[in-house]
Amino acid sequence: MNRIEGRVKVTGLATYAAEYPVEGLVHAFPVQSQIAKGRIRQVDAAQALAMPGVLAVLSSEDPPELAAAASGELALFQSREVAYRGQLVAAVVADTLDNARAAAAAVRVGYDPDDHDVSLRADHPGLYKPDTVNPGLPTDTEKGDVEAGLAAAATVVEVTYATPVLHNNPMEPHAAIACWDDEGRLLVYDTAQGTTWSRDILARVLGLPADRVRVVSRHVGGGFGSKGTPRPQAVLAALAARAVGRPVKAVLTRQQMFDVTGYRTPTIQRLRLGADAEGRLTALEHVAYEQSSTLEEFAEQTATPTRIMYATPALRTAHRLVRLDVATPSWMRAPGEAPGMYALESAMDELAYAAGMDPIELRVVNEPDTEPHSGLPYSSRDLVGCLREGARRFEWERRDPAPGVRRDGEWLVGTGVAASTYPARRRPSRARAVRREDGDYLVQVAAADIGTGARTALTTIAAGALGVDPDQVHVELGDSDLPAAPVAGGSMGTASWGSAVVRACEELKSDGREGVADTTEEIEGDAQFARHAFGAQFAEVRVSSVTGEVRVSRLLGVFAAGHIIDPQLARSQFIGGMTMGMGMALMEETLTDEEFGGFLRRDLAQYHVPACADVRDVEAVWLDERDVELNPMGSKGIGEIGIVGTAAAIGNAVFHATGHRLRELPITPAKILMSRF
């Protein structure tokens, strides 16, 4: 089925957060800290306030009232302490965007700076063990004796991989329009991946009951995690609107997005693998070093995929975190799995070479019967099927494993493989389904469509549950006044909302008029299983021996992700994730400014994401799985697995092409050329 909102999106009529026509709207523009650590001495707004159209300047000189519960990145202008360079320290409200921006440049902020520390190191004295890692998983796990396993191994690989700061960079900048009514109720048009949660957090920060706040996000221009929780622009718009008594629009610039909307933490990952003469793992250890800010703890679950991938008698995973004078990292597509599987799947390739085995066969001999760290049975797992099907399509049996020997003129050619995985979870959701007077069906759920095709997928699900034509089903989402629902995140959206929609439709069928559902109890009753999607990615690369440029000439993903609800949407999700994975492998990197703090490369001319010319032959296929332990649809989430494993497959192909193993992403031409000297 084509996307339901396709027509409004191609005609320019789809309304994103910044685009609602609101009467009397004025504009807020932020002022950012120029130091990485210290105290604000004073904010001199006199010159700005005298400029044309300026209505107010907000800052810590006269902190706008927020609830005591407001903390971290959302506690705007409450403290004079600066936590990182780029933090919002003031904002100008003016009649037009041009006036607000010009006046923001005229706000003078004086600082008492302190020495800052923005550098992640594996030997940083401030490293500590967080209580849990995102989203509430154990920080460390240990099973068996890793040292004994390594001592007994025929082959040992000990390697360190590093990944840089990465930025989500959805095409739509974070934006909010806030409107207060005469009774003190707040309406926010926001860029939110979930309006229920967004409403709850905004209400808590502003000290309002949740029923006095409404968040609307009918169309969201991508998020990839960065719109999973409210960002400062929503609080700024609400505070500014309250201060000037008019609706306020706050839209972050692309540069400001780099500073205050989250990013993927850089990681340093140490892995130790031991294998016996047949390639069976005797020990596997994965330790990740990561950063967070001094404002909030965010601990990415980087080593967690290693807990579920391969059979081994000795398995240890650990995470260590250091709080630096940096912005708070957050969710970016497949937090944990994307960087963690890059390191694990690269190390598995190294082990295959060290043991003289084919990398697919190495993975097959280490296929576990149950989830290695928990001992739970898998609800379904078909990694081997994905590897075999990909090998067939990629003609893997014709591959010569020798690295650095295939030449086509200046180009060195190689192929690589890596596994993908992502948890298949669901969260409680509510939904409502009613028969309208015209005979059609209305389905309501506070879901979000951030480009996943949620409207379309939920229409298919509801039509199936009702046994009617999809044309007769109308799905309403993107509004916190609708039945409460979890965020579009963790690849849980369709599974969570879809479960509630099916139950509401079932009740409607028996009731005839209306069905309401809340899946809290149903999900509490779910049996104990390890639930994950799996996949295998295959890459062919061409590496220029002259310039060091890497071109991905072919990328194939084979996935086993339960029942695929909509093949067209699913393919787009898979290849979209793989395309982002290609960016992670070859070009994406935000540099940290060691001298002054904050980030360098804060725009799309310097932070390179894949462009049309970078993406040639990218294809995704899937093996249909029947898994009754998931949800009524039998589906596993597919929004994130596409980015998991891509960077390893490409890195492994670069090794096969060149004979050089590059262990720091991204694999840039400079690193390729330097590896030869």
Added chain:
Amino acid sequence: MEITLQVNGKARTVDVDPRISLLDLLRERLGLIGAKKGCDHGQCGACTVLLDGRRALSCLALAVAVEGRAVTTVEGLASGDDLHPLQAAFIEHDAFQCGYCTPGQLCSAAGMLDEPGPSAVTEDLRTDPGLTPDEIRERMSGNLCRCGAYVNIVSAISEVAR
């Protein structure tokens, strides 16, 4: 200052701040939200419109500098209820996900169809290469899509270019 320009075939006269970009004029003053602001620096292509039929980045054009010229935004591509062939092909090929880059992709593609001559990837500069997938990928690389719909964008444009 007061300027007049043709927007989607209609003369529009507006009193503008000389600092305002064409993009902000369309979005904030004329209620045309189709052209998107993705970076405001000419780096992403989301704001692409047609200026006298040629594709242009509206975030890099001052409104006062395009006085008297004809601007076509994505809202002006369709003829009434009939979608432009590119719009229909984008829907059929699922050539977008979040939709935020889509208006720029469509205007850029519409402009590209009328741009003859070689590009950086053309092998033989003496012959018209035609809009092969390689040529489309090269010529559409000024329009970023973070959802990664490029494969489908190229197939949608190829269908129309054929």
